[in-house]
Amino acid sequence: xxxxxxxxxxxxxxxxxxxxxxxxxxxxxxxxxxxxxxxxxxxxxxxxxxxxxxxxxxxxxxxxxxxxxxxxxxxxxxxxxxxxxxxxxxxxxxxxxxxxxxxxxxxxxxxxxxxxxxxxxxxxxxxxxxxxxxxxxxxxxxxxxxxxxxxxxxxxxxxxxxxxxxxxxxxxxxxxxxxxxxxxxxxxxxxxxxxxxxxxxxxxxxxxxxxxxxxxxxxxxxxxxxxxxxxxxxxxxxxxxxxxxxxxxxxxxxxxxxxxxxxxxxxxxxxxxxxxxxxxxxxxxxxxxxxxxxxxxxxxxxxxxxxxxxxxxxxxxxxxxxxxxxxxxxxxxxxxxxxxxxxxxxxxxxxxxxxxxxxxxxxxxxxxxxxxxxxxxxxxxxxxxxxxxxxxxxxxxxxxxxxxxxxxxx
Amino acid sequence: xxxxxxxxxxxxxxxxxxxxxxxxxxxxxxxxxxxxxxxxxxxxxxxxxxxxxxxxxxxxxxxxxxxxxxxxxxxxxxxxxxxxxxxxxxxxxxxxxxxxxxxxxxxxxxxxxxxxxxxxxxxxxxxxxxxxxxxxxxxxxxxxxxxxxxxxxxxxxxxxxxxxxxxxxxxxxxxxxxxxxxxxxxxxxxxxxxxxxxxxxxxxxxxxxxxxxxxxxxxxxxxxxxxxxxxxxxxxxxxxxxxxxxxxxxxxxxxxxxxxxxxxxxxxxxxxxxxxxxxxxxxxxxxxxxxxxxxxxxxxxxxxxxxxxxxxxxxxxxxxxxxxxxxxxxxxxxxxxxxxxxxxxxxxxxxxxxxxxxxxxxxxxxxxxxxxxxxxxxxxxxxxxxxxxxxxxxxxxxxxxxxxxxxxxx
Numbered sequence: 001x002x003x004x005x006x007x008x009x010x011x012x013x014x015x016x017x018x019x020x021x022x023x024x025x026x027x028x029x030x031x032x033x034x035x036x037x038x039x040x041x042x043x044x045x046x047x048x049x050x051x052x053x054x055x056x057x058x059x060x061x062x063x064x065x066x067x068x069x070x071x072x073x074x075x076x077x078x079x080x081x082x083x084x085x086x087x088x089x090x091x092x093x094x095x096x097x098x099x100x101x102x103x104x105x106x107x108x109x110x111x112x113x114x115x116x117x118x119x120x121x122x123x124x125x126x127x128x129x130x131x132x133x134x135x136x137x138x139x140x141x142x143x144x145x146x147x148x149x150x151x152x153x154x155x156x157x158x159x160x161x162x163x164x165x166x167x168x169x170x171x172x173x174x175x176x177x178x179x180x181x182x183x184x185x186x187x188x189x190x191x192x193x194x195x196x197x198x199x200x201x202x203x204x205x206x207x208x209x210x211x212x213x214x215x216x217x218x219x220x221x222x223x224x225x226x227x228x229x230x231x232x233x234x235x236x237x238x239x240x241x242x243x244x245x246x247x248x249x250x251x252x253x254x255x256x257x258x259x260x261x262x263x264x265x266x267x268x269x270x271x272x273x274x275x276x277x278x279x280x281x282x283x284x285x286x287x288x289x290x291x292x293x294x295x296x297x298x299x300x301x302x303x304x305x306x307x308x309x310x311x312x313x314x315x316x317x318x319x320x321x322x323x324x325x326x327x328x329x330x331x332x333x334x335x336x337x338x339x340x341x342x343x344x345x346x347x348x349x350x351x352x353x354x355x356x357x358x359x360x361x362x363x364x365x366x367x368x369x370x371x372x373x374x375x376x377x378x379x380x381x382x383x384x385x386x387x388x389x390x391x392x393x394x395x396x397x398x399x400x401x402x403x404x405x406x407x408x409x410x
Numbered sequence: 411x412x413x414x415x416x417x418x419x420x421x422x423x424x425x426x427x428x429x430x431x432x433x434x435x436x437x438x439x440x441x442x443x444x445x446x447x448x449x450x451x452x453x454x455x456x457x458x459x460x461x462x463x464x465x466x467x468x469x470x471x472x473x474x475x476x477x478x479x480x481x482x483x484x485x486x487x488x489x490x491x492x493x494x495x496x497x498x499x500x501x502x503x504x505x506x507x508x509x510x511x512x513x514x515x516x517x518x519x520x521x522x523x524x525x526x527x528x529x530x531x532x533x534x535x536x537x538x539x540x541x542x543x544x545x546x547x548x549x550x551x552x553x554x555x556x557x558x559x560x561x562x563x564x565x566x567x568x569x570x571x572x573x574x575x576x577x578x579x580x581x582x583x584x585x586x587x588x589x590x591x592x593x594x595x596x597x598x599x600x601x602x603x604x605x606x607x608x609x610x611x612x613x614x615x616x617x618x619x620x621x622x623x624x625x626x627x628x629x630x631x632x633x634x635x636x637x638x639x640x641x642x643x644x645x646x647x648x649x650x651x652x653x654x655x656x657x658x659x660x661x662x663x664x665x666x667x668x669x670x671x672x673x674x675x676x677x678x679x680x681x682x683x684x685x686x687x688x689x690x691x692x693x694x695x696x697x698x699x700x701x702x703x704x705x706x707x708x709x710x711x712x713x714x715x716x717x718x719x720x721x722x723x724x725x726x727x728x729x730x731x732x733x734x735x736x737x738x739x740x741x742x743x744x745x746x747x748x749x750x751x752x753x754x755x756x757x758x759x760x761x762x763x764x765x766x767x768x769x770x771x772x773x774x775x776x777x778x779x780x781x782x783x784x785x786x787x788x789x790x791x792x793x794x795x796x797x798x799x800x801x802x803x804x805x806x807x808x809x810x811x812x813x814x815x816x817x818x819x820x
Contacts, residue, residue, distance in 0.1 A: 024467030037471040045462040048691075052455040056638060057434030061447040061770060069638055096686025098660030099509060106548055122672055127661035127686065130674040134659025138516055139549045147672065221687070228466060228479055228690035249544030250508030251537035260775050262532055262557065264540040276506025276537065277631065280638035281458075282692045360471060365670050
């Protein structure tokens, strides 16, 4: 039987607790959705004011050089590199995750001439599947997408496959894929590997180079707290840079953009994977979030997240007995990433009712309610209060009525 | 002989003059680069503070619905539509100009099965050429880029051409292309037409639907004053929506993104041309700039811009006689867009020296110094002072020394 005082004691002992004060805390809210949109650092609007009023307002165009706007994709990329086990010059912050997936699929296909299959699993995040489909629809002779169930994935790694595209942490269940082992198995068959780190960066320690990963992409607005629709990032291992002929060959990926030559010549390093003019305001907000994470120890964050997740599961099992919840995430916290998923027969209606009561979680089809675990700003004691609300909502709701209401609403 | 007092009188009579107070004015600066990066509206950082502190800070994920973040690409698109003669539901604000060019090239090729040539002119902005080249390099069997000189353009419109990609206002010379006439000629040969409005939106009146344009793209950070690297926009005529199968088929272009289905199904309208999660902070800043423009009358702005440009040229010819300047823009102000270009044998060194003296202009190879004309915040009297500085710099500079310095610097 978990007591609230025990959790308060854990908070008092928590060396990470000061980070909570660096965020705007939404009133009357238990925020379990930092895996979808991270909270707002207090520094962000101050920094944004400085950039808009001083740098843009006073320096205007000169700030591309004078305030180093022009190298922000690389500077922020190098910071993110430290969170994912990459080197300086292997990561840039740019575009959206979807666009970066597209770039990496094309790069992997180019790097593996004679092969056309891009393999992924059904459970991958939909935009990963969609980006494959869009390219395949346009040029069916050059790419053939193959979407298999997770259980068939390893058996599907064969010499027809050009590239394997996988998420490290599953967006529904939160389960962690074995990056090193899978990458190695793919490499044995000559397959290039692209990892989508959207649900892992800033949540679990990632070591791309140790796993010999070829390419990766990731999201800036979840655990990096970069703001709604923040720029994403991409990683390309140095050994591949010289071979990549970018399909999205915009002027900011050119070796010398301001020569304004008629012919595209890619920049010699990862910069060639940039496309248009960098989205400066979004990048600055992203950097604010990344800077906070770099001051926290990712291993300490991970340990706290495991503990938060396990206590949350224990509390649910204690307080929500016989209320139709089933754990949809791995119970073993070494196999579970930054969220805990519970299935519930009225999952959607339940998630809406919880949000109404201030327990902000989200829903994923068909019946999954996701609870994001964000150790940078989450307290142990809040788990207790939130689970009491969850139990109360699950007990007291008339599901037929509630399902009807949300059906009207959506 | 133009007198400064005459110009002060013009400012006093200028009904647009109050708009200048809505911008941060850089100190000791005559800003002639609004065609490259527009100035910062004062409202932008206030609005950004509200969005970051209140909407993101308090509402967090709920603000996608509660504060209508989710429909901002369409809302801002509809506002931009009013500046370019498009209808509601034909424009979205999204991604970068380069990415949007790519989307539109692919859409035009799909709409014209059996044809592969994408035609443009050498003088088009380089990223337009580069985006064609990247796609061609990836899939040479489906697209063949053809880059001709401006004088050969009309003769090159034949039945092999799938799409014509042109800028309405030339980034070097500022000359305005005859959109209606060229579009009509292309249509007679069954060619789809994509206009790049980067240097025309917010600067000259544009009427896409009157010209029966198929597709268009444009930039948010020039005359729209949307901030460094602001999101761009794209236009697709309603008659084409149902035929477009987006090559960049990200989840935000899906008919029902939150159904998380495995199969991409495009949204039924222009929304299908969205790709990843919308870059909210950048979009909000863009909207601040667009809202100001919507309060100004584009026809009044255009009249003022013509007058500013002509007075600038007159002043240059009066005060910079025998100083090696040549007008590189059309003298006829009905044929000249939002900047005046002067060629000068030491153009690059000259432009650097002018920036040092507070006359912020820019340089384009091989010898063009560009002076942006932005009637929203530019005063007539400043032309006088700026041209005096230009004359002084052009007279007093030791070019050999200056050329050597900038060679070291670049």
